[in-house]
Amino acid sequence: MKIEYAERVNRLPKYIFVAIEELKAKKKKEGIDFISLGIGDPDLTTPELIINELINQVKIPENQNYPASMGEEIFREGIVRWYKVRFGLDFNADREVTNVLGGKEGVANIARAFINPGDIVLCPNPGYPVYANGATKLCDGKPYLMPLTRENKFLPNLELIETKILKKAKMMYLNYPNNPTGAIAPIEYLKKAVDYAEDYNFIIIYDNPYSEFTFGDYIAPTLLQINPDHIEINSASKTFNMTGFRCGWAVGNQEIIEGLRKIKSQIDSGCPIFIQKAVIKGLNEYKSEKKPEIVDKNMKIYEKRRDVLVEGLNKIGWETDKPKATFYVWIQIPEGETNSMDFVKKLINVGVIITPGIGFGQYGEGFVRFALTQPIERIKEALERIDKVLN
Ligand SMILES: Cc1ncc(COP(=O)(O)O)c(C=O)c1O
Known part of the structure; x- marks a missing residue:
């Protein structure tokens, strides 16, 4: 039997994250400790x-x-x-x-x-x-x-x-x-x-x-x-x-x-x-446009993480601004790097996972995305590892 996908299915792009997963699996076997700042999935728990x-x-x-x-x-x-x-x-x-x-x-x-x-x-x-x-x-x-x-x-x-x-x-x-x-x-x-x-x-x-x-x-x-x-x-x-x-x-x-x-x-x-x-x-916890405690408390945690990450990146010479919203930091790849995927692979080698901009479409090339989904200590550890790669 010959299985043929519908044209519209063939039109879907290849899943870019497969390459990252493969590389990660290989490195995991070598016993590397990963700090995942890739997927936008909160590490904090439901209230x-x-x-x-x-x-x-x-x-x-x-x-x-x-x-x-x-x-x-x-x-x-x-x-x-x-x-x-x-x-x-x-x-x-x-x-x-x-x-x-x-x-x-x-x-x-x-x-x-x-x-x-x-x-x-x-x-x-x-x-x-x-x-x-x-x-x-x-x-x-x-x-x-x-x-x-x-x-x-x-x-x-x-x-x-x-x-x-x-x-x-x-x-x-x-x-x-x-x-x-x-x-x-x-x-x-x-x-x-x-x-x-x-x-x-x-x-x-x-x-x-x-x-x-x-x-x-x-x-x-x-x-x-x-x-x-x-x-x-x-x-x-x-x-x-x-x-x-x-x-x-x-x-x-x-x-x-x-x-x-x-x-x-x-x-x-x-x-x-x-x-x-x-x-x-x-x-129903909302009583006005202001965030209720169950939401605000988490946002304060993300805000601290954002500050540690952005200030840390600026310190190691990889400059960016603090976003006013979301738990993402979108940053141009460092000078001298050719594309987002290759740069992300370099960071995987030191156990830091972030997302290549190309994963969000062609106009995302030249950027990478950090998700603030790790505690501050792990973000600091990631910064140290990134510093070693860059400097
Ligand atoms: C821009 C954007 N839209 C929609 C979603 C969908 O989220 P969910 O299906 O979990 O509500 C996401 C999730 O990451 C997102 O980033």
Whole structure:
């Protein structure tokens, strides 16, 4: 029997991280101690308040049945409350909210509702790979890569996109606070993006999983504050260190939400009810736009780590700025290095794992990403090892 993949599957790029995993496995056999600053998966644990609620809720028989794929009413109402308290926005729980199985699922499946073969989707690059691959290419659409450059503060330069591309665009993904660059978007920029969307008639998917991952006084907005005709996708993954629980939500324009619900109702059976309820328990801790203690305490830990890493890198002559948000530090590869992958391999040899910029697309080349997912002592150890490689 000859097995042939569908064309759209063949169009998916090779997984760049396989090469890193292979090298890591080889080094592990040599007994090397790895400090992993690669994957954006929090090392901190889910707040006790949420864990206790999970344990209580899982015991209740009615929470053990099939969930509604759009999310339980209590979940959708909890999300509506959160947008009111956190962003001052009003949504309708029946029509303008849906549950997703983590932001990733929502970001990918939304394209199935709106992208026909050949349609253009505006995707930031470097960016979360799902926009171009899991979403656009798997719907036979065409990703148009919007470069995020340091010169433009890692915001897509909308003026540089040709009118004929804008006219054909059906959807745009935007993600601030941004993975991988750590950049944030000024309100004026979001207004401009919304104006473009109106002028050229495309929808914006505002991917906002790092909305609570902010430092100091900075409070991240949602694009929906500027115009609720688009949608935001967010999740409990980063806010509550719940990456393994797969619970998120999409909020905004009723017709867009309806499209996503329609797709999902044919595909999945929803996030377990006890998880939905525990997430709402966490979100109910918000009494204003300010982060509640269960979130703030973790952000203070990440902030200290960020300071140790960035100040340490600057000290060894590898200069970068402190990001205002996310738990990522995006930095140009040191002078004399030819590409991000080769440089990452050099660091693997000394047991430090970071992510090559090329893993986030062609415009990520020349950069690498650190994730602040190790305690301060390990970050210091990583800095010492990096110093030896560089100097
Ligand atoms: C930019 C961005 N969007 C979406 C996600 C999806 O997260 P989750 O599916 O865990 O909600 C991630 C996760 O790393 C991300 O970095």
